[in-house]
Amino acid sequence: MPHKMAEKVLIVYAHQSTGSFNAAAKDAAVTALTAQGCKVEVSDLYAMKFKASATVDDITGEVKDAEHFQYGEETMLAWKEGRLSADITEEHRKLSEAELVIFQFPMYWFTVPAIMKGWMDRVLTLGFAYTSEKRYSQGIFKDKKAMLSFTTGSQESMFSANGINGDMNVTLWPLQVLAPQIFWAPPHIPAVARDRMLEAWRTRLQGLLGEVPLTFTPSDSFDGGRGFQLKEDVQEKHSANEFGLSVGIHLGKPLPPNSQIKAGV
Structure with a gap:
């Protein structure tokens, strides 16, 4: 449809x-x-x-x-x-x-x-x-x-x-x-x-x-009480990933390739 x-x-x-x-x-x-x-x-x-x-x-x-x-x-x-x-x-x-x-x-x-x-x-x-x-x-x-x-x-x-x-x-x-x-x-x-x-x-x-749409980290993944930092459990969940969550929220890891150019990457 x-x-x-x-x-x-x-x-x-x-x-x-x-x-x-x-x-x-x-x-x-x-x-x-x-x-x-x-x-x-x-x-x-x-x-x-x-x-x-x-x-x-x-x-x-x-x-x-x-x-x-x-x-x-x-x-x-x-x-x-x-x-x-x-x-x-x-x-x-x-x-x-x-x-x-x-x-x-x-x-x-x-x-x-x-x-x-x-x-x-x-x-x-x-x-x-x-x-x-x-x-x-x-x-x-x-x-x-x-x-x-x-x-x-x-x-x-x-x-x-x-x-x-x-x-x-x-x-x-x-x-x-x-x-x-x-x-x-x-x-x-x-x-x-x-x-x-x-x-x-x-x-x-x-x-x-x-x-x-492009992939972005949702707002509820951040702790407002800690200066809007990524929650510890979210960080742990992604700690073994090769790339960061996004260009901006990269966790000190390599940037995900083409994440701002192509949807779903």
Whole structure:
């Protein structure tokens, strides 16, 4: 029985040019998902002139402590009281409705562009998106799926364990849920190869929500009373394993190969 596709998808898109490969990848996703009956919204951050910096201007009205302004606490209070800026509130609506979120971008300096990082900083508001108790596998958005779809300026070999840029698995560790869609160095390959990459993306889009997410250590494996350290019984359970649990929680062991690139590894 085919897996039910998401009815609502949000694409958070960051590229300045409508003629870019990123634009083509975004358009391919919109077309493929819409054809399957999904309602797709796109937050085109550059076209929107989305404000990247998290500042007091994100709050309407008075702040609780102007002298010692704490962005997280102040925006949480403003969210509860309906006093966040209109651009944040609109992105909250889109994110709340979406079952799947795709971040489409060119990798800049080993991470997302500043305008997309600003979207994360401002839209993933404390209280709305997470709390100290509700995060990771116990998070507010734990039933949503998200993925990165991005281009690189360097070839795949340069992002290997032996490559000059370092292991892409390490670069991606803090950011993911579903395995990424990586378009390796599209400016440096022939047009026919770029077409093949887009076709592979279209094929993957047909069953995206049926994919197994990447493997992460669940929150209840950590002891909050000990500074959120891995519980001793969990450490003992995995003590004989050749590899660590993940790129981040590696227990001093070799990193599990390709754990951030392919699901189920």
